[in-house]
Amino acid sequence: HLYRTQKIREGMKLSEITRCLCEKLDIDANILPCSDNHIxxxxxxxxxxxxxxxxxxxxxxxxxxxxxxxxxxxEIAEVPDKLLESLEQSDLVIIGPSNPITSIGPIIKIKEINNWMKRNKEKCIAISPIIGKKAISGPAAQLMKAKGHEVTALGVSEIYKDLISTFIIDQKDSAEIGKITQTTGIETLAENIVFKSEIDATELSKIILKH
Structure with missing residues (x-):
């Protein structure tokens, strides 16, 4: 945080700072911020x-x-060109089981990203951060309730309904598949989304990539 703040004050863009940090930490993944603007x-x-x-x-x-x-x-946030290029070149876009209001929300509310996902929803997939009526972690349930959303997998699917074609919920919520599909039109799968081992994570990854 200190390094990032210092570099922003020096006039560097967030995307440039992120690239520098990846190089310093030997991270090979192409990590891109959703915007260089301050939001x-x-x-x-x-x-x-x-x-x-x-x-x-x-x-x-x-x-x-x-x-x-x-x-x-x-409303003034602009998407870095490299992020748009990466989206255009992608085979699949996965929204992880993170907070749909404060973690994913700022990203998908940016106009260019939102429009891109609407145009390409067939290759966009999301994993529910809610099991039953509780968040897997963090304040997602509290924040969803504050925004008027039902704190269930269905509530999450309604947030993403215009942006994704496939939604993965936990096996414990399998009874909700019909309701979610009927309400949102999104294909819904029930899988194990709580990882107790690397094997669990690998299995879900295989399911996503095969779908």
């Missing part, structure tokens, strides 16, 4: 206070009643 996830508390997401989650440990969530300056 922030903000929380509106029940008391009307407007706070940064990190203050909510780190300082206050998420122990705050949420009224709303918004992404500051999302």
């Amino acid at each position: 922030e996830t903000r929380i509106i508390t029940e008391e009307g206070e407007d706070i940064h997401f990190q203050e909510f989650w780190v300082k206050l440990k998420g122990e705050v009643n949420i009224k709303d969530v918004y992404i500051k300056q999302i």
Whole structure:
């Protein structure tokens, strides 16, 4: 964080900083930020206070009643050319089981990315971060509820319905497949999405790549 902040103050773009960090850490993966513009996830508390997401989650440990969530300056965010190139060259786009409001939300709300996914939804797939009525980890359930979404796999599918063609939920939610497909039109698979070993992760990867 300190290195990134320093380099941004020196005028470097976030995508350039990310590339430098990958080189320093010998990371071969092509990691690209969704935008070089400064955007922030903000929380509106029940008391009307407007706070940064990190203050909510780190300082206050998420122990705050949420009224709303918004992404500051999302309307001016532009996508780096290399990210658009990577999307165009991709065979498959996978949305991991991360928070759909504050982790995935800022990415898919950027106009260029949102439009691209709508045009190419047949190669976009998502994994649910919700099992039953609970988040696998983090404050996803709390944040979904604040935005008016049902805290279920169905609720997640409704967030992504215009952007993906396939949705993977946990085996424990297999009874929801029909409801999700009927409501959103998304093909839905029930698999083991909680990894207790590397074998579990490998098995889900194989299913995704074969689909």
